[in-house]
Amino acid sequence: MEALRTVSTVAPPKVITAHLSKPLFSLSFTQKRSKSPLLNLTQFTKSKFTKFNVISPSVWTQPAAPPEEETEPDTDEKFDWFSHWYPLMPVCDLDKRAPHGMKVLGLDVVVWWDKNANQWKVFDDRCPHRLAPLSEGRIDQWGRLQCVYHGWCFNGSGNCKLIPQAPLDGPPVHSFPKACVGVYPSTIQYDIVWFWPSTDPQYKDILSKKKPLYIPELSYPSYAFQTYHRDIPYGYEVLIENLMDPSHVQYAHRGIISAKEPR
Numbered sequence: 001m002e003a004l005r006t007v008s009t010v011a012p013p014k015v016i017t018a019h020l021s022k023p024l025f026s027l028s029f030t031q032k033r034s035k036s037p038l039l040n041l042t043q044f045t046k047s048k049f050t051k052f053n054v055i056s057p058s059v060w061t062q063p064a065a066p067p068e069e070e071t072e073p074d075t076d077e078k079f080d081w082f083s084h085w086y087p088l089m090p091v092c093d094l095d096k097r098a099p100h101g102m103k104v105l106g107l108d109v110v111v112w113w114d115k116n117a118n119q120w121k122v123f124d125d126r127c128p129h130r131l132a133p134l135s136e137g138r139i140d141q142w143g144r145l146q147c148v149y150h151g152w153c154f155n156g157s158g159n160c161k162l163i164p165q166a167p168l169d170g171p172p173v174h175s176f177p178k179a180c181v182g183v184y185p186s187t188i189q190y191d192i193v194w195f196w197p198s199t200d201p202q203y204k205d206i207l208s209k210k211k212p213l214y215i216p217e218l219s220y221p222s223y224a225f226q227t228y229h230r231d232i233p234y235g236y237e238v239l240i241e242n243l244m245d246p247s248h249v250q251y252a253h254r255g256i257i258s259a260k261e262p263r
């Protein structure tokens, strides 16, 4: 598939450029098919930036001044990749009985169902003890996330509730701040779990200030919809290039999706 061979000219964030053995980017799709020809999710608006070259008819009687350098629009504005909500996984693809590990923006996260809070939770996928992936663990009978290595258990707030090896009459080491797991803010929108990629406590209530992307068309009753998730072994910019290139469909997807017969 040519999308795998395409070289991107868009610089991805630094954390994505690292060589990773797992897929770089996980996609959660909400696919809605329009029943109305008037509604189209792929409409584009015309750019506001139009460049004009003006040639003056005047006759110069003095030597012309050297041409001024053209001022380009400022394109240096930094995009903060870690100040946005990201879709993680459609709820329909998650099993409440087990933790699910994912990598997004170079971050290893674990999504799990907190039955006590009746919510999906997103944690840093590293146990604070010896950094074992919590996604390899289990949900215990009390609905806590249990590490597979030494059995430490965490509640939905990331607090350690049990260190099995700690003596019962010893100091309450499980309550030490260093025994807590990093918790990412998370929410559900369009039947997808979204997360905010920072465990810094200052973002704990970020949802009250900033919401995940809102796409009004997805709320139209005239759209049917379907969600699915797929891991792909390349960055988002390669996928976007691929999706904006419909001329490949009848060749690269021949016999898979309906399209005109190739010439």
Ligand code: FES
Binding pocket: 127, 128, 129, 130, 131, 132, 147, 148, 149, 150, 151, 152
């Ligand atoms: S690494 Fe998790 S309990 Fe030891």
